[in-house]
Amino acid sequence: xxSATSAHSVxxxxxTTKRIAGIIVVLYAVITMVPLAWIFMTSFxxxxxxxxxPPKVVFTPTLEGYCNLFTTRTRQxxxxxxxxxxxxxxxxxxTRSRNMVIAGPSNYWPRFTNSMVxxxxxxxxxxxxxxxxxxxxxxxxxxxxxxxxxxxxxxxMMPPIAVAIPIYLMYRELGLSDTALxxxxxxxxxxxxxxxxxxxxxxxxxxxxxxxxxxIDGYTRLQAFRKVVLPQATTGxxxxxxxxxxxxxxxxxxxxLLTSGSAQTSPPFIPTIIGEGGMDWPAVxxxxxxxxVPILVFTILLRxxxxxxxxxxxxxx
Amino acid sequence: MAEVTLAGISKxxxxxxxxxxxxxxxxxxxxxxxxxxxxxxxxxxxxxxAGLEAPDAGRITIAGRDVAGAAPATRDVAxxxxxxxxxxxxxxxxxxxxxxxxxxxxxxxxxxxxxVREVAKMVRIDHKLQNRSTRLxxxxxxxxxxGRALVRKPAIYLMDEPLSSLDAxxxxxxxLELKRIQNELGATLLYVxxxxxxxxxxxxxxxxxxxxxxxxxxxxxxxYSNPANLHVAARLGQPHINLLPQGLLPGCNAPAGTKTIGxxxxxxxxxxSTPGNAEIDWIEHLGDQNHLHIKVGEHKLVTLADPYLxxxxxxxxxxxxxxxxxxxxxxxxxx
Ligand SMILES: Nc1ncnc2c1ncn2[C@@H]1O[C@H](COP(=O)(O)OP(=O)(O)OP(=O)(O)O)[C@@H](O)[C@H]1O
Ligand SMILES: [Mg+2]
Numbered sequence: 001x002x003s004a005t006s007a008h009s010v011x012x013x014x015x016t017t018k019r020i021a022g023i024i025v026v027l028y029a030v031i032t033m034v035p036l037a038w039i040f041m042t043s044f045x046x047x048x049x050x051x052x053x054p055p056k057v058v059f060t061p062t063l064e065g066y067c068n069l070f071t072t073r074t075r076q077x078x079x080x081x082x083x084x085x086x087x088x089x090x091x092x093x094x095t096r097s098r099n100m101v102i103a104g105p106s107n108y109w110p111r112f113t114n115s116m117v118x119x120x121x122x123x124x125x126x127x128x129x130x131x132x133x134x135x136x137x138x139x140x141x142x143x144x145x146x147x148x149x150x151x152x153x154x155x156x157m158m159p160p161i162a163v164a165i166p167i168y169l170m171y172r173e174l175g176l177s178d179t180a181l182x183x184x185x186x187x188x189x190x191x192x193x194x195x196x197x198x199x200x201x202x203x204x205x206x207x208x209x210x211x212x213x214x215x216i217d218g219y220t221r222l223q224a225f226r227k228v229v230l231p232q233a234t235t236g237x238x239x240x241x242x243x244x245x246x247x248x249x250x251x252x253x254x255x256x257l258l259t260s261g262s263a264q265t266s267p268p269f270i271p272t273i274i275g276e277g278g279m280d281w282p283a284v285x286x287x288x289x290x291x292x293v294p295i296l297v298f299t300i301l302l303r304x305x306x307x308x309x310x311x312x313x314x315x316x317x
Numbered sequence: 318m319a320e321v322t323l324a325g326i327s328k329x330x331x332x333x334x335x336x337x338x339x340x341x342x343x344x345x346x347x348x349x350x351x352x353x354x355x356x357x358x359x360x361x362x363x364x365x366x367a368g369l370e371a372p373d374a375g376r377i378t379i380a381g382r383d384v385a386g387a388a389p390a391t392r393d394v395a396x397x398x399x400x401x402x403x404x405x406x407x408x409x410x411x412x413x414x415x416x417x418x419x420x421x422x423x424x425x426x427x428x429x430x431x432x433v434r435e436v437a438k439m440v441r442i443d444h445k446l447q448n449r450s451t452r453l454x455x456x457x458x459x460x461x462x463x464g465r466a467l468v469r470k471p472a473i474y475l476m477d478e479p480l481s482s483l484d485a486x487x488x489x490x491x492x493l494e495l496k497r498i499q500n501e502l503g504a505t506l507l508y509v510x511x512x513x514x515x516x517x518x519x520x521x522x523x524x525x526x527x528x529x530x531x532x533x534x535x536x537x538x539x540x541y542s543n544p545a546n547l548h549v550a551a552r553l554g555q556p557h558i559n560l561l562p563q564g565l566l567p568g569c570n571a572p573a574g575t576k577t578i579g580x581x582x583x584x585x586x587x588x589x590s591t592p593g594n595a596e597i598d599w600i601e602h603l604g605d606q607n608h609l610h611i612k613v614g615e616h617k618l619v620t621l622a623d624p625y626l627x628x629x630x631x632x633x634x635x636x637x638x639x640x641x642x643x644x645x646x647x648x649x650x651x652x
Binding site: 207209210212213214215216217218219220223227228231232 | 394400404415416
């Protein structure tokens, strides 16, 4: 075309370029979506359908997976089941058709609740502490600031599981094993370094003249922070919160090691569903599907901030 | 409004000295302009008064009170920053109301509203009160920034090159407005700029800052016609003052020790004459006037001439001095 279309041109990309880019994006989306779609579909299959070969794309959907996920069941003789009254719910009906009766609720919701409490709790703490620390590093002359920042980052340089044994022993001594508080503290400790680094970048970009103006206008530093810095840092805070939440929500290694009962989170719990009565893939898939929902909702709610956040403040306003 | 004094204020940042032993009194109701090139310590001086920096030495009093160690919020000053003036997350209205909503003031909403509208009218932004502050032109933003200082009645207004980011026409307009507003309010104002026209037109007194030192302070007229040294002389006057070696041109009676002669337009007399002692090298036509570039031997001078002066490039002229400024070898003025 013309000479204006150089490497640095800000000219709109041509229609062909756009179309090719579009195709690549769609392809990539399909590739990443297939496993998710697979899980979602499996959660509505019957156990035989879920393991049939070749895999079934068209099948009769059933809620069996979800029923099995939420309940524990016991096997009974057909005569006993006949003798019962009419089924109380869809799940009752499905369960009876398999010659079983519902014995009680499963542990799925308690484990899910643990995950919610631990993931959101630690995310809140990590972002809260991270914001304050990042503000401090950004605005004050902290002695050895660079070394401290490096030290904070260095906690992320090895895989968390490398410290699993010491932490396991420590937690056993302190009575923090298998407690929600213990898991919140642990995930906060892991996430706070990420939070400090991400947020420092964002806060560095907010000119300090804004706070100074507020302080001259009669606000204390803390009030200026709340009224002037926080509103402008929301993008960064939202992006940081999502990163922290995704880590805490999906974390598996520590959860397996440190939780087994009352504080167990979903990731170590979901695989155990398989054991309860054979290869119950639909129940596992159902558990995974529901497990994905909070992150999905949170991400969709904050997607604008997240998109901007990923560019690390490069495109502000 | 109140009197503000600086006594022997110094501030260094690591190795760089930013402000060096500056003493200055800004009288109640006075408009003082600090004029200096970039890096002269203008911003630092304002930040010291506002309490955003602590001086290494010296005393600052505002309305008679020594403010050493006092937090910015308690000093009763208003500040217009060189840049980043408006809160991007607030509307124009909220930006103007922000200082009034501070916990230190606690005004009623009705009172705030009245004050915001009054000031908005004063800085002519009342038609855009509900706009996001990021959706304004540069000139409008600067009006709001000035307005945000004006909503308060502080002891002193500190303004850091508030007009420097604007185009020439707007600058001229706002210059007048600002002076008018300051007159109306009887405000005490310390204004910082590197633009000599702003200094000359607005100031009651001009202070010349160079490398952190206050070199001279006086009325615009004094500073212009009685500069203390070469540096001050070079800061004022358009075109720049011509610096010539003593003895180059006739017509002066230089005191002993004169090394350099400073000649502005009003110090030069031109008459057409052949052979003459100088030649017209170039003429710049500015419309209302001309810049004459004149060659005297090796030396070049620039001076103003009215456009009707019948003179052309290459003409020979006679150039004489009339009461120029004399400077010694160290650049100090001699009289
Ligand atoms: N926070 C700081 N840290 C280190 N040096 C600084 C700091 N603030 C100012 N300085 C230095 O102090 C000197 C004076 O700076 P100042 O900002 O007061 O200049 P200025 O006259 O306002 O210049 P300009 O016209 O460019 O705004 C400069 O050399 C500058 O580099
Ligand atoms: Mg400055």
